Amino acid sequence: MTNPYVPLLFLLAIGGGFAVFSVFAASIAGPKRYNRAKLDAYECGIEPTPQAAGGGLRVPIKYYLTAMLFIIFDIESVFLYPFAVAFNQLGLFALVEMVLFIITVFVAYAYVWRRGGLEWD
């Protein structure tokens, strides 16, 4: 056991084995009751429409809008965590930089809020 990457290999094998096992076990042991909803295409929570979007049917993008806004704050917190952990070493410079960063994100937030991006309907 000299190579430090050997455990990774084991992890890969266990992970792959678990995936294969689950698929097979479900197909053998699981109940098989088919209905309409199960045969539909999976579309991120949006009901599939019979015709293409060009036929006058508009797809609501509320969900995507909310998801995109979430990602902005998600990324912000991704940067905030390591900053908070290393705060003692970083000092004033990093604090100022972080405040500037948050202000920048906040400007985008103000725009979204004023333009009604946070209203569901």
Place this chain on the structure above:
Amino acid sequence: MTALITSLPTEFKVAQVDYSAIAPMLIVTAGALVGVLVEAFAPRRLRYAAQVGVALVALVAAFVVLVTVSVDAQGLTLERAVVIDGPALFLQGTVLLMSVLGVLTMAERFGGESPDAFTPMGAAVPGSPQEASAMRAGLMSSEVFPLTLFAVVGMMLFPAAGDLLTMFVALEVLSLPLYLLSGLARRRRLLSQEASLKYFLLGAFSSAFFLFGAALMYGYSGSIYLGDISKAITSASGELDGLLIPGVVFLLVGLLFKVGAVPFHSWTPDVYQGAPTPVTGFMAACTKVAAFGAILRLVYVGLEANRWDWRAGVIAVAALTMVIGSVLSVTQTDVKRLLAYSSIAHAGFILVAVLAFDKLGVAGTMFYLVAYGFATIAAFGIVSMVRQGGSEASHLSQWAGLGRNHPVVAAVFAFLLLAFAGIPLTSGFTAKYAAFSPAIAFGGRAGVSLVVIGVLCSVITAFVYVRLIVLMYFTEPAGGEVVAEMPSPMTTVALSIGTLVTLGLGIFPAQVLSLAESSSVFLR
């Protein structure tokens, strides 16, 4: 694994920031953020004036700071992520000046209430009741001005990037606003949306190429800094060439896409045609400046050491770009598509100068970018003025007889076309001279053959331009009357500056040429 962890620095080191060096970029960023706040809080009737004002003040202030403060603060800053040196400053200044002209043409209203080139509501389905009611309510897309400023920030950072990741971030910062802007045309909405989508998909594809290339280069050299990559190439034994060659190819593919070099050019005509005309002008001029700046830095600082491995490929790309750009421009029937193919041909001419691998090649490239950019913004400004039946006369046949009705507009456009063709007394001639002479002097046999191809292609494009001039002056109009709208003082200023620079650089190029030569040395 443990060795890897202990080799990471445990102590945090505060990055040294030279604020006077990056101040122009910070000013433009601040302007863009203020623009977003204006969009959020200012009452609707004040937005247009406020946005145009903020954009112009930010750009001019950034330029003033650039020429007064930043020129004395040259060096590597932000832990080598940003390099402010001669070429970076020259190209940043060029981008700022051109984007002032770009903003002036974007603000054109032709007597209406809102900027004329842009849709009142980009999210509405073209031709839908929502769009009509947005038009009646006097809505406008005044977001275009902050978006332009964000794009300018990316364009300023692009040629100043000292490492591959900063270069990638700059690439995205300049691209994302442009994808949006090209989808906001007021008329021919579907064409505009198609342009936006095509640009976005192909742009994302090329960004992935660039990023993959950056990853391979990191694997090869253990660093993302261009200077370290250059050292790694010089001292390498050759056993990792399997990473180096694909890495270089992918990086170059990503950047050559942005300048629209063949075979990565297919987006150019569609996007130039579909985007709002002032945006096309801004994009054609400033994106080329920024992307060629990045190519220059990557090639001259990072990859010059193994140029014999990839030079032949780029020579082929340059030759193809010139030939295909000029030959296909002959068959075009749409003015904007014609100018798009001409911009592809010009990208080829500029690549000839890049391939000289000499200080003078850098100067020639930068001078060509200045000459081409100012002429392009003015040319697209005129395209947005020439109309038939309320919308832009984009088809070539509609331009017949323009010279009789509007002699001044036609004369200015003819002059700009002659500049594109490279006729003496225009900036096009001096620029081609500045670009081709280093290729002959330092490019060896390949450089000379490229110049021969370039001159032949110039003749082909000259035919196209002369045909258009003949159409404007000596052909009877077939359909309705073509009119040149009376532009506002802002557009007039932009057009005059663009035309005067084109004339001035054709007659007295010495000062700008010597400025380009004196600022053509890269810091490493």
